[in-house]
Amino acid sequence: MPSLTLISHTYQQPTSTLTVRGEAPGLPEAAEGSSTPPLRAIQQNFECQLEIRQGETTKTLQGDSVWLSDLIAVIDRYVGSQLSGAPKGTFSGTVAIRPLDFIFHRLTVRQGENQIAQVDLSMTQLYDLLENLSQVADDIPQLASLGTPVTRAWYRQPAGIAALLVGGIALVAGVGIWASRTPEKRAPTAFNSAQEQLTAPEASGDPLLRLQNTLAQQWQSPPDLQESLIYRVTVDAAGSLLAAEPENELARERRAETPLADLPELPPDPLPTGAKQFRISLGPESRVEVTQIEPL
Amino acid sequence: MPSACRMSSSKPLARVRIKRRRDPVAGLPQTGDHRVLSKQKAPIDSVTVEPKQTQLDPRPAGLTTATGTIKAQLDLLLLGLESLSGEISEAVLAAAKALNLEKQIGDRVALWRLRNANPLRRSSGGRKEVDIEEARALVLVIAHLAAQQQARIRSTLEQLEAAVEQELSPFRQPLVGDYLDEFISHYRSRMVDGDVRDENSLAELALRILIELMFYSSPRGAQRLWKALLNRPEMDLPAGSDEEGEVAHSSGSDALPSS
Numbered sequence: 001m002p003s004l005t006l007i008s009h010t011y012q013q014p015t016s017t018l019t020v021r022g023e024a025p026g027l028p029e030a031a032e033g034s035s036t037p038p039l040r041a042i043q044q045n046f047e048c049q050l051e052i053r054q055g056e057t058t059k060t061l062q063g064d065s066v067w068l069s070d071l072i073a074v075i076d077r078y079v080g081s082q083l084s085g086a087p088k089g090t091f092s093g094t095v096a097i098r099p100l101d102f103i104f105h106r107l108t109v110r111q112g113e114n115q116i117a118q119v120d121l122s123m124t125q126l127y128d129l130l131e132n133l134s135q136v137a138d139d140i141p142q143l144a145s146l147g148t149p150v151t152r153a154w155y156r157q158p159a160g161i162a163a164l165l166v167g168g169i170a171l172v173a174g175v176g177i178w179a180s181r182t183p184e185k186r187a188p189t190a191f192n193s194a195q196e197q198l199t200a201p202e203a204s205g206d207p208l209l210r211l212q213n214t215l216a217q218q219w220q221s222p223p224d225l226q227e228s229l230i231y232r233v234t235v236d237a238a239g240s241l242l243a244a245e246p247e248n249e250l251a252r253e254r255r256a257e258t259p260l261a262d263l264p265e266l267p268p269d270p271l272p273t274g275a276k277q278f279r280i281s282l283g284p285e286s287r288v289e290v291t292q293i294e295p296l
Numbered sequence: 297m298p299s300a301c302r303m304s305s306s307k308p309l310a311r312v313r314i315k316r317r318r319d320p321v322a323g324l325p326q327t328g329d330h331r332v333l334s335k336q337k338a339p340i341d342s343v344t345v346e347p348k349q350t351q352l353d354p355r356p357a358g359l360t361t362a363t364g365t366i367k368a369q370l371d372l373l374l375l376g377l378e379s380l381s382g383e384i385s386e387a388v389l390a391a392a393k394a395l396n397l398e399k400q401i402g403d404r405v406a407l408w409r410l411r412n413a414n415p416l417r418r419s420s421g422g423r424k425e426v427d428i429e430e431a432r433a434l435v436l437v438i439a440h441l442a443a444q445q446q447a448r449i450r451s452t453l454e455q456l457e458a459a460v461e462q463e464l465s466p467f468r469q470p471l472v473g474d475y476l477d478e479f480i481s482h483y484r485s486r487m488v489d490g491d492v493r494d495e496n497s498l499a500e501l502a503l504r505i506l507i508e509l510m511f512y513s514s515p516r517g518a519q520r521l522w523k524a525l526l527n528r529p530e531m532d533l534p535a536g537s538d539e540e541g542e543v544a545h546s547s548g549s550d551a552l553p554s555s
């Protein structure tokens with residue numbers, strides 16, 4: 001039976017530490033004593049852990065190769081939009097980010113089966129994150145082809161993490177801002193395929209569920225929100241959001257804090273073929289409700 | 297676009313603030329590293345930048361000269377660096393030499409002509425065209441200088457973030473205030489719309505340039521800047537600003553050098 005070698009590497013910036021690890025079949029001796037990690041040899045069981053330091057606290061996020069690929073793509077695209085003078089929120093699969101103002105950005109990521117974590121990043125934190133991600137993208141070009149481990153990933157396991165990671169890395173539990181959601185509220189099939197639908201919005205599927213999943217992933221209600229924000233949103237045939245019109249005053253006032261911040265208020269007139277409209281409610285405790293508006 | 301910042305020397309910068317924590321940089325914590333082959337980055341205050349010839353993406357089809365937007369943006373980034381560190385011509389020429397770009401930026405006259413090709417300049421004399429190789433050279437030089445100035449850029453940006461966090465005027469933060477004063481002063485004296493733009497608008501421009509410089513101070517800065525320039529929407533520039541043959545009438549440190 002061929003031996004497997006655990007490979008791990010840590011990338012550090014002042015506010016960001018990214019640790020990646022995975023397994024490679026029997027490493028060549030050249031790896032021993034080499035100053036360059038043989039990260040390109042990783043073929044399976046890839047996992048990563050990202051720490052973002054904010055003052056005296058640290059937020060820790062975890063994921064697999066799909067998650068890290070999404071993070072790399074989204075952050076690179078987002079910073080590109082910032083530097084091109086047209087900052088724009090963006091998402092891919094398990095990761096989303098949008099501007100809060102000209103300095104701060106809200107990163108929303110899926111964690112495990114049913115959790116969402118959010119981190120607000122300053123520009124210097126965004127810079128540090130991008131530096132680490134750019135380096136890991138160079139070091140592990142095979143990342144996109146590694147796939148998701150069949151076995152339960154360590155970051156989803158309730159115990160044993162400390163035994164796998166030697167020293168210094170915070171445990172998962174209790175770190176970060178967790179927005180627990182109630183699985184029963186969702187249709188299980190839609191929930192399980194949310195990632196696929198988000199990365200391939202043209203894929204078939206119930207547009208209502210798709211919208212529900214997208215918003216549930218991105219909406220984190222501000223702590224002081226007392227009542228729901230109601231919007232009339234328009235979605236095209238491919239599932240992409242076209243417009244979001246506030247339907248109550250509070251929704252207009254707090255639009256910048258929602259995942260709809262960058263959308264125009266009014267949809268194209270006439271509506272594109274296949275477009276649908278929904279009434280959505282973004283409520284306290286990160287509640288999301290979506291109902292379809294029947295055409296007249 | 298994120299909400300535009302509104303600011304003056306007496307007003308706070310941010311309109312909408314959500315409770316966040318600022319992250320002071322306190323050195324690199326040592327993460328426990330397993331059998332790991334840890335690759336340490338250069339310290340953040342490093343000012344030694346190894347000259348290297350960075351390969352930039354191929355030129356886009358049909359683009360042989362820099363657009364007005366590219367010329368303006370390159371000059372504004374140099375203005376930002378100048379506002380952080382003072383007179384910059386010598387540093388640009390030294391960087392060009394270190395990067396083997398003397399063919400494009402060989403002396404102060406060549407640099408003056410490249411910078412004054414910015415259609416926003418009052419002194420729009422000299423050569424108006426900047427070919428794509430010259431623009432590339434400026435990109436490499438700007439990234440090189442931003443890397444040299446990274447500690448200063450980062451400290452200034454961290455002060456700005458703290459000011460936004462606490463809803464304080466950035467003008468009252470020592471590093472940010474100095475930078476803004478310098479940038480706005482240079483802009484007013486050199487740019488054609490310098491007299492008509494209000495302080496808030498110029499401060500916002502200055503801070504956006506500062507943020508961009510942070511990202512261009514990376515070892516990947518030149519590629520980032522080049523990509524951003526090629527993807528940047530066209531700016532609103534003064535009408536007729538790309539016409540040839542205008543007479544130079546610059547002033548101050550920006551005057552045409554005699555050498």
